[in-house]
Amino acid sequence: MFIAREKLKTNVVEYILYMYHIEDVIRANNFEVEKLESNVISKYSLPEKETNEVRTWYSDLIAQMDRDDVKEVGHIKAIQELILNLNDLHIQLINTLSESIYLEQYQIASPIIKELKNKMMHAELTEMEVCFNGLYGFMLLKMKGNAITQETTDAISVFSQLLRLLSKKYHN
Numbered sequence: 322m323f324i325a326r327e328k329l330k331t332n333v334v335e336y337i338l339y340m341y342h343i344e345d346v347i348r349a350n351n352f353e354v355e356k357l358e359s360n361v362i363s364k365y366s367l368p369e370k371e372t373n374e375v376r377t378w379y380s381d382l383i384a385q386m387d388r389d390d391v392k393e394v395g396h397i398k399a400i401q402e403l404i405l406n407l408n409d410l411h412i413q414l415i416n417t418l419s420e421s422i423y424l425e426q427y428q429i430a431s432p433i434i435k436e437l438k439n440k441m442m443h444a445e446l447t448e449m450e451v452c453f454n455g456l457y458g459f460m461l462l463k464m465k466g467n468a469i470t471q472e473t474t475d476a477i478s479v480f481s482q483l484l485r486l487l488s489k490k491y492h493n
Contacts (some may be wrong), residue, residue, distance in 0.1 A: 322374060325378075330491075335488075338457055340397075340400050344386065344397070348392070351458070352383050354376060361379075407445065407449050408450070428481045456480055459477045
């Protein structure tokens with residue numbers, strides 16, 4: 322909760338990726354606050370008041386995931402809306418002549434985004450959803466210790482650079 326709050330203020334991209342992870346942590350703990358308490362919350366070693374705040378935060382997220390029907394896959398509506406807002410900003414930036422640095426990075430990223438989107442076979446995904454899903458998938462592969470090709474590493478680097486620029490524009 323404290324990490325999420327800080328990331329939302331300082332780096333919206335990191336916040337979204339963090340929340341993707343938190344949703345998966347909740348799923349891994351079967352949406353049970355008691356399991357989250359023993360497997361996650363207790364590891365923080367926080368004062369009781371803050372522990373209660375974190376427990377409430379997880380409980381609220383569990384309820385939100387249930388309401389938004391994303392217990393098995395997907396992301397809560399607040400995260401989806403944030404990504405859509407970022408995608409809107411992305412579209413504005415690529416259509417603004419004065420944003421040459423962003424546009425240059427997008428021109429590098431665009432073919433990679435299209436290729437990944439085709440591999441995902443989800444035509445309805447926005448370009449930013451593709452970037453976030455690609456980055457999060459990469460993070461999961463790294464956490465699991467899976468082999469990662471140089472091509473994948475290069476693509477993720479391009480996505481990261483584009484999202485870094487987008488995050489700066491978002492926070493400005």
